[in-house]
Amino acid sequence: MKTSESEKKEIIDRIVKGEVFSKSEMLRKLLLYLFDSHKQNLHVKAINIAIDLFQREGDLKENDETIARVYIHKLRTKLTNYYQKEGQNEKIIVEIPKGKYDLYFRIPQTKINTKTNIRPFKIVLLILVPILLFNILICWHFGVFNTQKTVSSIWKEYITEKTDVNLMLANPFFYTVRNLKNDSTFVVRNFHINSAGELANMPGLFPKNEYDIKESDISYYANNNINSLPSLFKALAESDNKVQLKSGANINLENILNNNTIALTSLKSIGIFHEFLDQTSIRIPQKNGLSLLLINKSDTIKYTALKSYTDFYTDYAFFIKLSTPKGKILSIISDSHSIGNKGLMELVTNKNADKIILQQYPEYKGNFPKHFELLVKVSGYHEQNLNTEIIHFQNLN
The missing domain is CATH 1.10.10 (Arc Repressor Mutant, subunit A)
Known part of the structure; x- marks a missing residue:
């Protein structure tokens, strides 16, 4: 105008x-x-x-x-x-x-007559608000707003519980034997001796008046354990807890009882964790430390997984997750000699690991147990294109 x-x-x-x-x-x-x-x-x-x-x-x-x-x-x-x-x-x-x-x-813009428009606005608001609230409730009920990532049952406690995690990378226990007569020294690794205490109580294979026996300061970490670490770190990446990487020599029973622990080891260096196998059906024979036995409730052998020296590219590995006397979680991951842990970790860190395992065990009706034992057979060449076969899975609850 x-x-x-x-x-x-x-x-x-x-x-x-x-x-x-x-x-x-x-x-x-x-x-x-x-x-x-x-x-x-x-x-x-x-x-x-x-x-x-x-x-x-x-x-x-x-x-x-x-x-x-x-x-x-x-x-x-x-x-x-x-x-x-x-x-x-x-x-x-x-x-x-x-x-x-x-x-x-x-000419200034015409002002809106709020008095004449407020009533229709209120009516529209009264109609829309209940509809909006109803839709929000429906979406909430069906999990539309649930943006939290699904946590694997295998690693759930390590991610959700507010407690530090001990990640133990096993190193075999070595000791030195020095011949007092000719002053020659050699280093020994014995599957049955995994600590200074066990060394002190060792049967008298070496007479004390002829030999000086001491714990060695040698540190050795097997490639099959080290190569499994990236997958394990990826599985724990969502956790806000502190993950403390320790060697087998720097962890004791008190650490295990008071913290959630993951032990990445082998049959040769399972050490202090050997005693926890009594809660499972998995056993390591004393005479052949490279084989695994599955026993049933009557302590009779159900299955034998034996390393074949003619087939180096086949290995066996197990994953045991159980509760400690103080209610903490202990997971023991161990293989026999070469590629077992690598293949096992590729399986259990898969985002669909729960479903993959339970597909073979329909008796669990889709409910993954909190405590379990898992035995796998891994085959492959130079840790590439590994094939992991599930041999045994059982609820330990």
């Missing part, structure tokens, strides 16, 4: 006669000057204001243009004050756009 000249004159008159401009004579003169220029369709510049308003007598000074800009800024501010106070109900807005010195007249 176009503003008439008479309407423009009326609004200018009200502004200059109003309370806001009553004490600003220079700003009133400037506003009237700009209005006269507007009526004559003249585009005003700072130099025009400087000459016409500030230098009617005398020569133009260098800073007069700057003074003109300052007064234009003050006039903009004064006009804003006018419309915030006594000019709130004016139907015409007078303004000076930034960067310009000309007056502009515009």
Whole structure:
């Protein structure tokens, strides 16, 4: 809608006669000057204001243009004050756009009559809110908003329980035997001796008056255990708990009882964890430390997994997860000699490991046990394209 000249004159008159401009004579003169220029369709510049308003007598000074800009800024501010106070109900807005010195007249946007619109809005709100809440409840019930990742039952306690995790990388126990007569020394690794205590109680194979026997400081970690670590770290990546990597020499029974523990070992270096096998049906024969036996409740042999020296690319590995006397979780992962742990870890760190295992054991009806024993046969060449076959799985709860 176009503003008439008479309407423009009326609004200018009200502004200059109003309370806001009553004490600003220079700003009133400037506003009237700009209005006269507007009526004559003249585009005003700072130099025009400087000459016409500030230098009617005398020569133009260098800073007069700057003074003109300052007064234009003050006039903009004064006009804003006018419309915030006594000019709130004016139907015409007078303004000076930034960067310009000309007056502009515009009609303000029509205000929405909130009194006439509030009732329909309330009605719509009353209808939509119950519908929205109902849909939220439905989505929540069916888990639409459940963004939490599904945690594998195999590693659940290590990820969800607020307790540190001992990750033990087994190293075989070595001891030295020095011949006192000729001062020759050799290093021994004995499957049945896995600690300094067991060494002290060792049967007298070496007479003490002829041999000096001491614990060795040799540290050896088998490649088949080290190569399994990346998969294991990936499985524990979602946990906020501190994972403490320890060697077999730096962990004792007290550590195991007071922390959730994962032992990555082999039959040759299972050490202190050997005694926990009594809670399972898996046994390691004393005469052949590289074979595994499965026994039934009557202690008779159910299955024998024996390393074949003619088939180096076949190995056996087991995963035992059980509870300690203090209610902590202990997982023992062990193989016989080469690729077993690698193949086993590829299986149990698979995101669908629970389903893969339970597919072979429908008697569990899809409920993965908290404590279990798992025996696998792994075959492959140079740890590539490993084939892992599940031989045995049983609930230990």
